[in-house]
Amino acid sequence: MERADFLIVGGGVAGLSAAARLALHGRVVLLEGEEALGYHSSGRSVSFSHYGIGGAAVRALTAYSRDRFAPPLGRTFPTLYFAEAEAVPALEALAADMAAFTDAIRPVEAAEMAALFPPLRTGPGGAVRGLLDPTGLKLDADLILQSYARAVRAAGGAVLTGRRVVAAEPGWTVRTEGGESFSAPVLVNAAGAWADRFAALAGVAPLGLTPLRRTIIVVEPPAGAAIGSWPFALSATRDFYLQPEAGRLLVSPVDEVADDPCDAQPEDYDIALAAERLEHYTTIAVTRIAHRWAGLRTFTADRVPKAGFAPDAPGFFWLAGQGGYGFQTAPAMAEIAEALIAGGAWPKGLAERGLGVEQVAPGRGAAGAGPA
Ligand SMILES: Cc1cc2nc3c(=O)[nH]c(=O)nc-3n(C[C@H](O)[C@H](O)[C@H](O)COP(=O)(O)OP(=O)(O)OC[C@H]3O[C@@H](n4cnc5c(N)ncnc54)[C@H](O)[C@@H]3O)c2cc1C
Known part of the structure; x- marks a missing residue:
């Protein structure tokens, strides 16, 4: 039996970021079922930080976390939200929501959009208005995961892969598939899409999490295109995005398809939809899909990630429901976990x-939300 102060189940960005903070207060043991860290959602993310996603709570977590992604963890990358004529009200609503968190965003007209992102179809029938955020952040997912793991190990903690937890008893003692046992007074459930299942295993009431699948296709850019200066481009109607990365284009139809916790795989329908939307919004013809993948984005009922002790199980701490913003909110969520577990002030x-x-407390919906 190995003893620790904090046991963490899940080696994605949620578990690793919390582990790095808790390692400042005691011995951490993090258990990941797969052989590699970040095998599931965290390794399939496009790992961008921007204000175009989530409600006010997610934007607050995003704003707080930005400073923790200094280069090389994050680098600024322009972000363009664009709208066809009928989507202009959606773009205006987005601008109003984002304005509370950043004053860096400015409107752009069709000519400037075409200059910034030449393949975008602009003018009548195409994009007519846009918003440009020059301060978007492209995150280096692998570097972020590895830097958290290094911080845990440097503090004397353990980050163990190939350790699937199959039993958990209040106290807390957990047992892995391989028969090893670990115990600690605090057990952090950072099991991503499996967090409700893991809770059930521990005899804790579920949060009601919903894993939703998202698909990415990778296509070659048009010959000779200077994609190094293209922005991360998103439709205001949230049915398309394109991110230039390492000489190729990552494209998503922004699908949200309910799935069970699993090793998510892309479906033909969503792959075709991604290609169709790319051809609809841009002049890029899809001749070949070089690569494709899917991952799960796991949401709570109010789409706000949760961090807090389970009301029904002393020492059982929820860190779940990171949805489509687990990277861009991780530093804030980890510091919340640190404050609530190790005892400390709520991050100012x-x-x-x-x-x-209240907004991140598990077991509650949107009701009761408000500043502490
Ligand atoms: C296509 C796509 C694009 C995305 N783009 C962005 C983006 O641009 N910006 C952003 O911020 N977010 C983005 N996200 C969301 C982000 O990736 C997730 O919010 C985040 O990765 C969730 O992290 P996690 O640690 O909760 O889950 P995971 O990374 O899935 O980690 C949970 C881990 O728990 C382990 N586990 C489960 N059960 C057990 C057990 N019993 N024993 C041991 N281990 C267990 C699993 O093996 C898994 O590795 C995107 C996601 C997808 C799929």
């Missing part, structure tokens, strides 16, 4: 941005 920068403990 979150309170200042209107985010209180």
Whole structure:
């Protein structure tokens, strides 16, 4: 039996970021079922940080987390939200929502959009208005995961892969598939899409999480295109995005298809939809799909990630429901976990941005939300 102060189940960005903070307060043991860290959602993310996603709580977590992604963990990357004529009201609503968190975003007209992102179809029948955020952040997912793991090990903690937890008893003692046992007074459930299943294993009431599948296709850019200066481009109607990366284009139809916790695989329908939307919004012809993948984005009922002790199980800590923003919110969520577990003040920068403990408390919906 190996003893620790904090046991963490799940080696994705949620578990690893919390582990790095908790390692400042005691011995951490993190258990990941797969042979590699970040095998599931965290290894399939496009790992961008921007304000075009989520509600006010997610934007507050995003704003707070930005400073923790100094280069080389993150680098600024322009972000363009564009709208066809009928989507202009959606773009205006997005602008109003984002304005509370950043003043860097400015409107752009069709000519400037065409200059910034030449293949975008602009003008009548195409994009007519846009918003440009020059301060978007492209995150280096692998570097971020590895830097958290290094911090845990440097503090004397353990990050163990190939350790699937199959039993958990209050106290807390967990047993892995391989027969090893670990114990600690605090057990952090950072099991991603499996977090409800893991809770059931531990005899804890589920949160009601919903894993939704998202698909990415990778296509070659048009010959000679200078994609190094293209922005991350998203439709205001949230049915398409394109991100230039390492000389290729990552394209998503922004699908949200309910799935069971699993090794998610892309479906033909969603792959075709991605190609169709790319050809609809841009002049890029899809001749070959070089690569494709899918991953799960796991949401709570109110789409706000949760961090807090389970009301029904002392020492059982939820860190789940990171949805489509687990990277861009990870530093804030990890510091919340640190404050609630190790005892400390609620992060001031979150309170200042209107985010209180109620909004992230597990076992509650949107009701009761408000600054601490
Ligand atoms: C296509 C796509 C694009 C995305 N783009 C972005 C983006 O641009 N920006 C952003 O911020 N977010 C993005 N996300 C979301 C982000 O990837 C997730 O929110 C984040 O990775 C969730 O992290 P996690 O640690 O909760 O889950 P995971 O990374 O899935 O980690 C959970 C881990 O728990 C392990 N586990 C489960 N059960 C057990 C057990 N019993 N024993 C041991 N281990 C167990 C699993 O093996 C898994 O590795 C995207 C996601 C997808 C799929």
